[in-house]
Amino acid sequence: MAPLLNVIFTFSALCGSTVVSGILRGPRNVRLSSYNMDLVLSWDPPEGAAPNLLYTTGYTTNISLSHPYEDGCVNISALRCDFTDLNIPLSEYGKYTGRVRVQSATEHSDWVESNQITMDMNTIIGPPTVSLMSNGPTIEVSIEDPVFRISALRNAYSFITYNITFWKDGEKEKARSMSNIQQNRVVLSELDLWTKYCVQVQINTNWNITPSELSGPVCESTTSENTPWVAALVTFVVMAVVVIVVAIAVVYRKRMSYILCPNVSLPPHLKEQLMEPPSSFIYLAMLNSKPPEETYHQVSFITDGRPVVEEHPPEAAENSSSRQLDVTVNRGVHEETQIRIVD
Numbered sequence: 001m002a003p004l005l006n007v008i009f010t011f012s013a014l015c016g017s018t019v020v021s022g023i024l025r026g027p028r029n030v031r032l033s034s035y036n037m038d039l040v041l042s043w044d045p046p047e048g049a050a051p052n053l054l055y056t057t058g059y060t061t062n063i064s065l066s067h068p069y070e071d072g073c074v075n076i077s078a079l080r081c082d083f084t085d086l087n088i089p090l091s092e093y094g095k096y097t098g099r100v101r102v103q104s105a106t107e108h109s110d111w112v113e114s115n116q117i118t119m120d121m122n123t124i125i126g127p128p129t130v131s132l133m134s135n136g137p138t139i140e141v142s143i144e145d146p147v148f149r150i151s152a153l154r155n156a157y158s159f160i161t162y163n164i165t166f167w168k169d170g171e172k173e174k175a176r177s178m179s180n181i182q183q184n185r186v187v188l189s190e191l192d193l194w195t196k197y198c199v200q201v202q203i204n205t206n207w208n209i210t211p212s213e214l215s216g217p218v219c220e221s222t223t224s225e226n227t228p229w230v231a232a233l234v235t236f237v238v239m240a241v242v243v244i245v246v247a248i249a250v251v252y253r254k255r256m257s258y259i260l261c262p263n264v265s266l267p268p269h270l271k272e273q274l275m276e277p278p279s280s281f282i283y284l285a286m287l288n289s290k291p292p293e294e295t296y297h298q299v300s301f302i303t304d305g306r307p308v309v310e311e312h313p314p315e316a317a318e319n320s321s322s323r324q325l326d327v328t329v330n331r332g333v334h335e336e337t338q339i340r341i342v343d
């Protein structure tokens, strides 16, 4: 009995392990977890263990029943093993269990098994990344999904929604929420002007048992109706257009002046034709015609049977006894008006 105890004590001193009845004690509190679709086994050292123990881990999936456990991290001193780092073909829909044991040169503890997890159901979804842009009395919320270690959020889950919570800075107890949002860009409207609002976003999936972690609050202030950046943008666009027009004018100055004032001489026969006096009959008639003469006649009528017609026609006055008067008023070249007056 004494020599055996001796051996055990010597061994214990050599390896720094705690030995109870010749068996290494196993790690405690072994748990398998997943964050953003990684797969991590972690544990605590055995009770009263010396530092610098080595551990060996393994994992199994419900698929590989014939070879229940595959090697994970081997002979490591860390208290965790990230299976995602090991180039193992993991599935976002897989069910996994891990195990770990204390490893020494000549001995090892029993395996200690972890809980089982189903990746898409149990992975903890990290917070989305949220950015805000204010535009007058509105704030646009842009949501970026967390990056998964294997697969991607929208591959792992067929349906995801965002729950957006927003409040006036300092009044979180009066926060409002918009849930079941499916777009990753949302405009918060009808906000107060010149007010700072804070936003937090959470992701809900159709399959994970818990919503994602909340994004850290991000805040942004609304401004006036006409935001400075809109004015700046308009100014910029106008300036850009002016610069482009000026640049085009400079570059194409020669071509433009050529188009506006061509320095090509006309063919001689065309020039001659253009210089010749016009022979068109109408044109000549227009040139030679005198402006039409306007003739005015003063006509007065008296109804007592003695009409007096002045100037023209002078003879008309002599026939006045006929009580019927024909007056022809010549009004220029083209018009004649006949007035017949019957008493």
Ligand SMILES: *[C@@H]1O[C@H](CO)[C@@H](O)[C@H](O)[C@H]1NC(C)=O
Pocket: 074, 075, 103, 104, 105, 106
């Ligand atoms: C782990 O350590 C044990 C004991 O020292 C050794 O037998 C084994 O070969 C080591 N394995 C690896 C992969 O280093």
Ligand SMILES: *[C@@H]1O[C@H](CO)[C@@H](O)[C@H](O)[C@H]1NC(C)=O
Pocket: 163, 164, 165, 177, 179, 180, 202, 204
């Ligand atoms: C959205 O988030 C708020 C704040 O975290 C919470 O009170 C509310 O219950 C959530 N709504 C849904 C549908 O998840």
